Amino acid sequence: MDHLHNGTQNIHALIVDDDDVDRERLVRMLRRGPREITVEQAGSQAEALEKIRDPEAHFDIVFLDFGLADGDGRDLLPAIRGEIDPDCPIIAVTGNADEQIAADSIKSGMTEYLTKRSLSPERVAASVEEGMAWRQYRHDLRRQEEELTHRSLHDPLTDLPNRTLFSDRLGQACARARRSGDPFAVVMVDLDRFKEINDNFGHASGDAVLVTIGRRLREHLREVDTTARLGGDEFAILLQNIDGEESAMAVATKLTELIEQPIVHGGRMLHVGASIGIALCPLLGFSPDGLLSAADEAMYEAKRGVDKAVLARGEDRPASRSLDQGGMLHDIERAIAARAFEWHWQPKVDMRDGQVLGFEALVRWTHPEDGPIPADVLIETVEQSHLLEAFTYLSLDVVLGEFAALQHLLGDAAICINVSARMLERPGFVSHVVETTARHKVDPARVMLELTETALIANPAQARRVIEQLHDHKISLAIDDFGAGFTSFGYLREFAVSEIKIDRSFISRFTESRFDQSLVHSLVVLCESLGIPLVAEGVENPETQAMLVAMGCTCGQGYGICRPMPYENVRGWLEMWNTERNGTRLRA
Structure with a gap:
């Protein structure tokens, strides 16, 4: 240029x-x-x-x-x-x-x-x-x-990849290892004596330590490796082509020596050490969360013991929370057949005047013996199983049926339904969505499917075809948790995106974090230029709401507006909300 x-x-x-x-x-x-x-x-x-x-x-x-x-x-x-x-x-x-x-x-x-x-x-x-x-x-x-x-993908202090980018690269490495057998290691590094430096000499000294350590790690590792700062004094490293325990421990020894070199700042010599945990793939499997958890456990073992670096062993690896523990998949299958799931509705509103713009339907399940199951555990388990298609079609049928009974009370408000990326690969998915919408006599222009942003880049060609087909039937697409995955802004132009939801992690610290404020402001400008509505998720308090509106982000969703509610409560909430909203306008 x-x-x-x-x-x-x-x-x-x-x-x-x-x-x-x-x-x-x-x-x-x-x-x-x-x-x-x-x-x-x-x-x-x-x-x-x-x-x-x-x-x-x-x-x-x-x-x-x-x-x-x-x-x-x-x-x-x-x-x-x-x-x-x-x-x-x-x-x-x-x-x-x-x-x-x-x-x-x-x-x-x-x-x-x-x-x-x-x-x-x-x-x-x-x-x-x-x-x-x-x-x-x-x-x-x-x-x-x-x-x-x-x-959005780098730590503002060290300019190293952040947790989001590291997680994306770890997921790619796991997929590559599963496909071709390429070995790699996940290394977790926690600095020793860092808190003492922060407490005794101030945060400027602590920041200098983090920047120096980050630079050393980046300069002494290979370009194919990834060094990330996950937060605080914790770093993560992805070492490619590490084919055994001996190679991994040799790298860990060099990293320890590198970190222990003194750091000069403000006329002082600052000294930190490191506790290191290592998990090997494919030795410990191909799960990104499992490998990260195993390396984390090994790192804490190193912190508690004598060895500065510890290799995670298979027997130490915690079981994935989404695995079929105690026949959970069988219970989910029975729940699908009995239509035993509920969907709670959470409103999305215009934060300037309170107009209800839509609702997001969020699944809830109470296990007959274990009680309420966390939604993320349920969804992760279903996504990894053969039950995904049946669960998705049940979601569409129930939620659209409920929406049909209320749509005359909702003005132009839309209903948003979360869909797994894997469903985009299923033949007949689009026709099933269109048929279910028509069967319940719901205007397709008021139906919005929500996908996480990583769904779009996992298989962009297939995603584009499916999204265009849905768009042809007037069914719109929202990108959920925007900024939580490998954000690629070019995809916003390529896909027929009707709405973007900023990930709640950028909103939770919004009033205190200048970085998050700057990021949201930039997204507002970008979305305005592309003509795509922007929604803030996780709006918890009036201060955040006021700052977002002043910045130009006028659509919001979160506990500070309304918690997800059972479907049977929606009608009453809507009447109360509109009454209060109209009263406020009259007083104004």
């Missing part, structure tokens, strides 16, 4: 037209404008491709005719986007004044459509200015996206 020219500086233009007279006419008009313009010309598609692919050439704007002797000029669009710049302004200049062709051209990514009869120096100059302004806007937006992506 360094060659992007602004103001009255020289810019480089490419004209692609097989008519010599038309090309020269356009060149004269360009040179009569306020900018200094260097113009190159191509009289054919082949000549244009040669210039576009020349590594020494660059172009700030392209004027493109469609009817070339050796092909359609529109076939050059991928090459222009790929070789020059994805945001390069492309001005169509043709002899065809057909409105449909003009509309299709703009839809395909062209910046403007001009007919040769309408050309004038003023019109051409205006097109250049608008094209360059559009390009600058796109570049600025892209930089904002890159900055937001980086900030």
Whole structure:
């Protein structure tokens, strides 16, 4: 982007037209404008491709005719986007004044459509200015996206990957190991004597220690490895291609020596040590949570004992909470058959005036013997089992049936239903959603499915196909827990996203954390530019609500607004809420 020219500086233009007279006419008009313009010309598609692919050439704007002797000029669009710049302004200049062709051209990514009869120096100059302004806007937006992506995935103090990015890379490593057998190690590092430094010399000294240790770890490990700060004085490392205990312990010894080197800050020599826990894959399985937990347990064993580094053993590994303990899957299967689950409704409101915008349906299950089962445990167990499809279709049937009975009281409010990413791979999923919606006589425009953001990037091609099919039937998509996974802002443009929900972890510390405030503000700007509503999850108090509204995030959901409630309570809550809301407006 360094060659992007602004103001009255020289810019480089490419004209692609097989008519010599038309090309020269356009060149004269360009040179009569306020900018200094260097113009190159191509009289054919082949000549244009040669210039576009020349590594020494660059172009700030392209004027493109469609009817070339050796092909359609529109076939050059991928090459222009790929070789020059994805945001390069492309001005169509043709002899065809057909409105449909003009509309299709703009839809395909062209910046403007001009007919040769309408050309004038003023019109051409205006097109250049608008094209360059559009390009600058796109570049600025892209930089904002890159900055937001980086900030959401990195620790603000050390600039190391944070827990979110580490979890994503650990998940990828587990999938790769399961597929091809590539071994790796998860290493948990906790600093010894760090609290003493913080308490005795202040947080500035503590921060200096964290930054120094982070830099040492990053510089002395390989590029293929990942070093992350999880929080406080805790670091995590993903070591690729560690094929045994001996190799893992050798690395741990080097890490200990590296960390124990003194740190000079404020005229003092600061000393910290490290307790290290190591879990090996595939020795301890392929579960990201299981490996992280095993390494964590080993690290605490090192902290309690004499050894500075401890290898996790298979017998020490805690069982996954989502495994079928005591026949839980059998009980879930019976609960599905008996329709024994409940869905509690939590409202989403406009925090400015209290208007109810929709409800999210959240599953609840009381086990006949064990009592209430945490929703995350239930969902994780179902997702890893053969029961996912039956559970999902039961959810759709029950929730849409309940919504149908209340929809006349809800205005334009929508119902949001959580769906597992694995359902996007099931044949017939879209048709089942559409059929269930129609059977309950629910307007599909008021049905929203919620997916976590990681669902979109696990299999983006398949996700895009399914989402587009749902969109064709007017069923919308919300991205839930946005920012909790491997955020890629480019996907917001590629998928037909109707709503984004900021992960509650960014809202829980919102009033105290300038980083979270800055992140939310940037998301507000980004979503406004893309025309996508932004919803804050986890709104717990009036202070957070007021700050969010002032920042431009007006939609909220959380305990501070209303806790999830049984379906039978929704009608009464709605009447009470609207009465209080109308009374407030009358007093205002």
